[in-house]
Amino acid sequence: MTVELIKHSASDADVLFAARVSTAGEESRAELERDPQRSAGLINYLLRDRHGSPFEHTSMTFLVSAPLFVFREFQRHRIGWSYNEESGRYRELQPVFYLPAADRRLVQRGRPGHYEFTAGTEAQHRLVDATLRRSCTDAHAAYRSLLEAGVAREVARAVLPTALYSSMYATCNARSLMHFLSLRTQDERAAVPSFPQREIEMVAEAMEAQWAALMPLTHAAFNAHGRTAP
Numbered sequence: 001m002t003v004e005l006i007k008h009s010a011s012d013a014d015v016l017f018a019a020r021v022s023t024a025g026e027e028s029r030a031e032l033e034r035d036p037q038r039s040a041g042l043i044n045y046l047l048r049d050r051h052g053s054p055f056e057h058t059s060m061t062f063l064v065s066a067p068l069f070v071f072r073e074f075q076r077h078r079i080g081w082s083y084n085e086e087s088g089r090y091r092e093l094q095p096v097f098y099l100p101a102a103d104r105r106l107v108q109r110g111r112p113g114h115y116e117f118t119a120g121t122e123a124q125h126r127l128v129d130a131t132l133r134r135s136c137t138d139a140h141a142a143y144r145s146l147l148e149a150g151v152a153r154e155v156a157r158a159v160l161p162t163a164l165y166s167s168m169y170a171t172c173n174a175r176s177l178m179h180f181l182s183l184r185t186q187d188e189r190a191a192v193p194s195f196p197q198r199e200i201e202m203v204a205e206a207m208e209a210q211w212a213a214l215m216p217l218t219h220a221a222f223n224a225h226g227r228t229a230p
């Protein structure tokens, strides 16, 4: 899975100038040039007291490549997100499929909403790998045979599994990203723990690392205040 920050307009200063309009009016524009480190306290206060709207004056566009089952979960995040995804109607889908890595925990225990995952045996890993390879190869062969018989791409794609990779642009702001991270990462600093599927968590972790480099003060305040979106 890959996550690439394609373009952005997102900095701690973008939050500060938006927040200061309430007390400084037009003079708040000066915040854009001021060293944001001097205003770390204001960002902390906004996070702590859940004044969320200043964080919306930012924009980040990511190019995400991940399996369809990750996209199904991802695109449930509706607010403050825009998506454009490659089409299975307008282009032939390429045979790129997800296979869990050797360190993917395979065994699920516990109750729904609070599962614990433990390592699989070597035999289970071999079984998963061989079964997925065979199933994906067979599915792609079926897809190709339908296309060769003249069947439309939009119909033929029905035989492909959710392990198939897709790609999309996903644009968000810092507030909507924080909400996404609060639900799609597991972190001991979280005030409200979440239990996301590991694969979407891997995407979320890659997004978080790139966002943290753009907005270090906001990221630190997010962690300090329980990783909850304001």
Ligand SMILES: Cc1cc2nc3c(=O)[nH]c(=O)nc-3n(C[C@H](O)[C@H](O)[C@H](O)COP(=O)(O)OP(=O)(O)OC[C@H]3O[C@@H](n4cnc5c(N)ncnc54)[C@H](O)[C@@H]3O)c2cc1C
Binding pocket: 076, 077, 078, 079, 080, 179, 183, 184, 194, 195, 196, 197
């Ligand atoms: C661990 C985990 C397990 C999950 N399991 C399932 C599952 O089994 N089945 C399933 O269907 N989904 C499941 N989901 C998806 C989940 O229900 C949400 O759809 C998803 O996390 C997006 O969250 P959201 O609605 O808060 O985000 P967004 O859609 O981005 O919304 C952000 C916020 O806006 C507000 N909002 C948005 N829409 C409305 C609305 N219509 N009315 C009122 N307020 C609104 C809410 O405050 C919401 O938190 C799971 C999610 C997680 C993290």
